[in-house]
Amino acid sequence: MADLVRYEIVDRVAIVTIDNPPVNALSPAVWDGIDVAVARAAADPNADAIVLIGAGTTFIAGADIKVFDTLKTAADSLARSANTHALLRRMEDASKPVVAAIHGNALGGGLEMAQACHFRIATADAKVGQPEVLLGIIPGAGGTQRLPRLCGAQLALEMCTDGKPVPASKAKAAGILDEVLPGRDPSTGSASSRASSRDEGVNRAELLTAAVAFAKSKAQARTMRKTRDIALSPEQIKNGIEACRAMRQTLAKTAKGARAPLAAVDAIEEGLRLGFADGSIREREIFAQSVVSTESKALRHLFFAEREVAKVPDIPKETPARDIKRAAVIGAGTMGGGITMTYANAGIPVLLKDVDDAALQRGLATIRKNYEITMSKGKMTADQLEKTLALITPTTSYDGFDRVDIVVEAVFENMDLKKQTFAELGSVTRADCILASNSSTLDIDEFARASGRPPQVLGHHFFSPANVMKLLEIVRGRETSREAIATSLKLAKKLGKVGVVVGNCFGFVANRMLAYYMREAYLLLEEGASVPQIDRVLTDFGLPVGPFGMQDIAGIDVGARIRQYLKSIGKTRAEGPQSAIPDILFEMGRYGQKTGAGWYKYDAPGGRNRTPDPLIEELADEVAFKRGITRRPIADEEIVARIMTALANEGARVLEDGFATRASDIDVVYVYGFGFPRYRGGPMFYAETVGLPTVLARVREYRARFGDYWEPAPLLERLIADGRGFYSEAVAQPLA
Ligand code: 3HC
Numbered sequence: 125m126a127d128l129v130r131y132e133i134v135d136r137v138a139i140v141t142i143d144n145p146p147v148n149a150l151s152p153a154v155w156d157g158i159d160v161a162v163a164r165a166a167a168d169p170n171a172d173a174i175v176l177i178g179a180g181t182t183f184i185a186g187a188d189i190k191v192f193d194t195l196k197t198a199a200d201s202l203a204r205s206a207n208t209h210a211l212l213r214r215m216e217d218a219s220k221p222v223v224a225a226i227h228g229n230a231l232g233g234g235l236e237m238a239q240a241c242h243f244r245i246a247t248a249d250a251k252v253g254q255p256e257v258l259l260g261i262i263p264g265a266g267g268t269q270r271l272p273r274l275c276g277a278q279l280a281l282e283m284c285t286d287g288k289p290v291p292a293s294k295a296k297a298a299g300i301l302d303e304v305l306p307g308r309d310p311s312t313g314s315a316s317s318r319a320s321s322r323d324e325g326v327n328r329a330e331l332l333t334a335a336v337a338f339a340k341s342k343a344q345a346r347t348m349r350k351t352r353d354i355a356l357s358p359e360q361i362k363n364g365i366e367a368c369r370a371m372r373q374t375l376a377k378t379a380k381g382a383r384a385p386l387a388a389v390d391a392i393e394e395g396l397r398l399g400f401a402d403g404s405i406r407e408r409e410i411f412a413q414s415v416v417s418t419e420s421k422a423l424r425h426l427f428f429a430e431r432e433v434a435k436v437p438d439i440p441k442e443t444p445a446r447d448i449k450r451a452a453v454i455g456a457g458t459m460g461g462g463i464t465m466t467y468a469n470a471g472i473p474v475l476l477k478d479v480d481d482a483a484l485q486r487g488l489a490t491i492r493k494n495y496e497i498t499m500s501k502g503k504m505t506a507d508q509l510e511k512t513l514a515l516i517t518p519t520t521s522y523d524g525f526d527r528v529d530i531v532v533e534a535v536f537e538n539m540d541l542k543k544q545t546f547a548e549l550g551s552v553t554r555a556d557c558i559l560a561s562n563s564s565t566l567d568i569d570e571f572a573r574a575s576g577r578p579p580q581v582l583g584h585h586f587f588s589p590a591n592v593m594k595l596l597e598i599v600r601g602r603e604t605s606r607e608a609i610a611t612s613l614k615l616a617k618k619l620g621k622v623g624v625v626v627g628n629c630f631g632f633v634a635n636r637m638l639a640y641y642m643r644e645a646y647l648l649l650e651e652g653a654s655v656p657q658i659d660r661v662l663t664d665f666g667l668p669v670g671p672f673g674m675q676d677i678a679g680i681d682v683g684a685r686i687r688q689y690l691k692s693i694g695k696t697r698a699e700g701p702q703s704a705i706p707d708i709l710f711e712m713g714r715y716g717q718k719t720g721a722g723w724y725k726y727d728a729p730g731g732r733n734r735t736p737d738p739l740i741e742e743l744a745d746e747v748a749f750k751r752g753i754t755r756r757p758i759a760d761e762e763i764v765a766r767i768m769t770a771l772a773n774e775g776a777r778v779l780e781d782g783f784a785t786r787a788s789d790i791d792v793v794y795v796y797g798f799g800f801p802r803y804r805g806g807p808m809f810y811a812e813t814v815g816l817p818t819v820l821a822r823v824r825e826y827r828a829r830f831g832d833y834w835e836p837a838p839l840l841e842r843l844i845a846d847g848r849g850f851y852s853e854a855v856a857q858p859l860a
Contacts, residue, residue: 148566487518779850
C-alpha cells in the first residue's frame, strides 16, 4: 500500500501521490491508501493543506474495472459502495483544504474522487469524464450527485450518458475545475508559447508546484467548499428534472438497447428530487443493479477484449514495426475508394490506380461526393476537403509504386485477376514494401506465391464502407513475416481501425462465420419466416441492419460470384443446404440497392427507401415446395436462437482450427465489422450468456430436426464436458 499511495510534505502541504501504473486505477488498496493518507495529513501538524496527484502520465482513470468481477451480487456492490461513499465524505469533511491536481485523465471514480476534494486544478491538456456507461454501469462514487451540483444538470446528464470526456477548458467554464494552468489545449489547438513543447514530466512538475501554491492560498484564506453542500435553487431543480425528461427522449432514439445511460438519468433525477443524502443512496442502489447486469459484463468484457486483441502470442511488443508514410491502392471501386479515403483521412499520401481514366474518374467522383456529404454535416471544412483530396493521386500506371511502403490490392474478388496483380506488384515495388490484399475470402498464400515475396504479403480485409467501419482483419499467410504483422497492427491504429490478426481460411473469421449466419437466414425464409420479419428480429436484437438489408447494401452479386468460384473448385461456403433464392435474384439482375431491387424493392437504383417485395414470398414458396418443405409461422425467438447458435458453433470451430487467437478476438471482429451490439458482448460472449450447454442442446435439437449439417463443434462439446467456457482459460495461440 505504501508503494501505491505515497505521502510527503512539501512546503507545509501534504502531497498524496497515487502510483498504480499504468493509469492509477482505484483498486481497493488504492482507495484505502488515499483514505489513510488524507487522515494522516489532517492530523499532521506539518501540513496545512493536502494535494492529491497521480504519478506518471495521468491522474486517476477510474475504479479498477477488474474488481467489478468480484461483485457477484447487488448486495456485494452495496457493501463496497457504502465504504467508498463514506470514504469520500470523510475526505470532504477533512479539516484542511484538499486539492485534486489533475493531469492526463480524471475519469470515472477518478473524477468522483476529485469532486469530493474541495478544489480542482488541472493542466490545459487534461480531460475529465464519467465514462461508466461505456462499461454498462453508472457513476457509483457520488458522480451522479456531485457533478450536477458543480456544473448543472444538463452537462452532468450529457457526461454521464455519452461517457465522453470533456477538455479542461470546458470543464473550467462549466465549474467542474477551479483552475487550469496555461498551456496547449488539444481540443482547440490553441497554445500559449510558454507551454507548446513540454513533455509530460515537466507538465506534471509545474502542476504540482501550482497545486501546492493554490492549496496554501486556500489554507491561508481558510476556504473549503464541499461539493455536496452546494445548494440547488428550486428553479435549478425544476430545469434539471426537465432536462432529465428531454434526455430520456433522446436516449429512446440513441441508446440502442443499452440500459445504463437511462439508469444514469434516473440517478441524477433522484438526486435532484431527494437531495444529496437520499440521492446518494439511490445512486448506490442503481449502481449495484447495473454492475451485475449482463450489459455491464458484456461491455467490460469488450473493454479488455479490445486491448487484448493487439497482443499476438508470437509477436512480442519489441517486433520492429515500420512507419507507413506512402501508400497505394489498386482498384477505385467501392472498397478501393473507401480504403483510399481511410489513408487520406490519416494524412497518408496515396496513389489510386485503376485500369483506365473512366474507372478512376468514377471512383474519384464517389470519393469527392462522400467528403461533400461529410462537409454538409459540418464535420469537415471546404479547406480540409481539398487538402484531403490533394493527398490522393490517381494513376493508370505503376509509376511511383517504387516509392510506396504499402500497396492494398482491391480489385474484383477473382483469384486469377488477383494473382496477376500480385505478380506485377512483386516486380514494381521495393523489396520491403508490404503487399496487402483486401480479398474478403480468397487464399492469401496463393497471392504470396504469385508475388515472389511471401514474407511481405498478407490480407488487409476492410469492411464496407471501408472509410467508416472500424474493423481491419489482418490475415496472416503461411510465410507472412512478423514485421509485416507488427507494422499492420501499428498502421491499423494510425488509420483509426481496430486490427485483428486472423488466420488464412476461406472467409477468414468474419465472413467464414457470416456464411453460417446467412445460411440460417435463407433457410428460415424458406421454412416460412419473411424477409422483413428476419431483418426486424435481428435489428431488435441490436444489429444495425438485418441479414437481407445488409446483403442489399453489400450487393447480392458479390456473394453470387464467390459461390460461383467455390462451385468451380468443388466447395460450398457453409455446410448444409444451399438456398437457391440468392442465385435466382442474381440471375434476375436484382443485386440490391444499386440496381433498385434485391431482397427489397427500392425507390430508385441507389435509393435507400425500401419496401417489401411480394416476389420474394413467391420465390420462397416455390423453393420450399421443391424442397418438400411446408412453410410455417416462425417465432421471433427461433430466428434469434437459430442464427446465434449457428454463429457460435462456427466460431468454436474457427477457434479450434486456430484461425482466431482467442474467443474475445471473434467478439471484437463482430462488434467492429458488423455492428454486433456491444451490450451483448459479441457472438461468443452472447453464447456464454445463453449458456454453452443450452447452445449445445440447440445444435443437437436442430440436428435431429434438420439434418447432420448441424454438427456440434468438438470444442463446444469438450468445454462443456470439462465445465469450462470460451474464456475460462486463455486459448491464446499462434494462428494456423
Ligand atoms: N481499470 C483497470 N485497468 C485499466 C483501467 C481501469 N479503469 N483503465 C485502463 N486500464 C488498463 C488497460 O486494460 C490497459 O491494460 P493492458 O496494458 O494490460 O492492456 C492499460 O490500463 C492501459 O490502458 P489503455 O491501453 O486503454 O491506454 P490508453 O492510454 O490508450 O488509454 C485511458 C488510457 C483513456 C485511461 C483508457 O484506458 C480508459 O478509457 N480507461 C477506462 C476509463 C474508465 O472507464 N473509467 C471508469 C471506470 S469505472 C468507475 O470508475 C466506476 C466508479 O464510478 C465507481
